Amino acid sequence: MRARVEHPVTWLGYVCVAAAVLAILIIGWYLRKQPRLDFTTKLVLLVGLGVLPAISAGSSTVTGMEATTKRHFCGSCHVMDPYVNDAGNPESQSLAARHGRNPFFGDRNCYVCHADYGMYGYPMTKLAGMNHVYQYYVRGWRNYTIEEALAKLHISKPYDNLNCRQCHSGTLADWGTVPEHVALEKELASNAVSCASSGCHGYAHPFSKKDGAEGLPQSALGSDKPDRAVPSALPSAARDRIAEEKRKEAERRAADEAAREAAKEAAREAAKKAAKERGTKKEQTP
């Protein structure tokens, strides 16, 4: 069943409608009265056919472009229903839903994650969107059932990890402490391994994958399934590198722990020694 979608009209939308209504009133007046085409009539018609439609066009363009970034816009094609419903579901633990609950993404989460970045990112994203509309209305996507759509429709190109790294910056120190990140740095940079894959951070839309819930992270599955399993599609060299990095990370943690313990032991010894010295001084004092 299709979810009920709200379309709140923004103030710019009201400007568009108001300008259009005024223009239509002027046009209606001209068509009804058919006045003589003197200077005043020309001026009034310039407002009705030039100025007000220009205001209407400008505001409708801004409103329309803004609307294309909203989740309900993506959901206006029924084949997107499972994705949109999941992204807006407060109970869902998929990557898309968790990002949708983040106020930074909110109801723009489809656009923020799927828009290409860079110099030509915006027009290329809009062109891709136009292609989707063409495929939906002309090439028959609109006749697909949800099951057919889930089976047949897939992302057109591998998801670019750069989109994740716009927010989750790879230059932060924390990012570099994760063994998988360090071991797979090249694969992540070349999109050979996706951040949103099974074994890493989980699929963004797990219901659309054959292995379904396997794509969900540990937090969504409970404690009986291994978290951060090494992605099975990786070549053995990459798996070895991950194991090596994990071993190094474990060694680093063990060394840190040993250093902390040694520091604590030294502090305890120093305190004991100081107490002992204080006791000796008290005995010597008459």
Add this chain to the structure above:
Amino acid sequence: MKPPEFVRRWHVHGLIRVACYLGVVSMGLMCWSVLRPAALPVVIGMSVGQGLGVLAFLCYLLAVINDISRAPPASTREPPSTRDTPT
């Protein structure tokens, strides 16, 4: 400068009437895209709607140019002062 002959043949009021109808349709489409921001209305509002709006304005401009070019030039008109002077 006068517009080409085939343009001058178009009736001024007819052009403005066409502009009015095109304008109404274009603004209807633009309002549709604002009130129902789904894929098809937005695409049609921003392409067909705005295209028709531009066409309507061009028709209006053409009508005004035609009207001005048909009016007799100011230098050939008889000045009102000579008509009103008593003989």
